[in-house]
Amino acid sequence: MPLAPSEFGSKELAMEITVLNTPIAFGNEANDPVKYLFFLSAKDSNTHLESLAQLVDLLEDSHFYTMLDTATEASQILDYIKDNENKKTEEE
Template identity: 60%
Template sequence: MLSEMIKEEFIQLRIDASDWEDAIRKSASPLLNGGKITAEYIDKIIETAQTSGPYIVVTKHVALPHAPTQFGALDLAMGITTLKTPIASGNKANDPVKYLFCMSAKDSETHLESMAELVNLLSDQKFYQVLDTAEKPMDILNYIIETE
C-alpha cells in the first residue's frame, strides 16, 4: 500500500527550490537521509532528465522523480514535497511543477500496487487541496491512509 512507502519524515511542505534540478535534489533528500536511495540515484534522475527531457513530469503540476533500480534504489519508498513557488520543468503541457513524489523501488514489481493508488489520488481534486493546505506532514499521510 502507498501509505507503507511514505513515512512522515519523507513529507516536506512548502519547500523553496531555485529550479527543477534543485527541486529534485530537495525532494529526494529525505529518502537519501532515510537510507532508501544513494546520492548516485539522485544524480541519475537529473542526468536522465537532462538527456531525455522532463520524463518525470507525469501530469499537470506533478513530477515523479525516479531512476532505474540499479542506480542506487535501496528500498521501496516515496517522499512527497510541495513547493512554495512552482518551478518550470520544460514540460510545457504540465508546467509549472508544484508537487514532487520522489520514488525508490528495489525491483520492477513491488511498487506497482502503490503506483495504482497514487494514480487514483492524482485524479482526486481533494488530494490537491490537502497538499496545498496541510499544516503538517501527517495531514497528508492521514488523507492517504483514509483513502486506501
C-alpha cells in the same frame, strides 16, 4: 517522477512528496508550472507498480491537491493517503 531502483541503493519501497512554495516552469505548456514532486524508491522491479497505481488514484482526486496545499505536517498527508486506501478497500 524520479525512481530510485535497487541497483542504485534502494532498500525498500518508499515515496516522497514535495510541494513547492514557488512552482517552477520547465518549458512544457501542458504541465507547467510544476508545483508537486513525487519521488519513488523501489526494492525491486515489481513492488512499486501497486504504489504507482495508488498514486494515480490520488492524482485524480482534486481534494488531494487541496490537502497538499493546506497540510502543515507530513502526518496529515500520510493520514489522508491511508484514509483514501481504506475507503478504496471497503468499496471492493
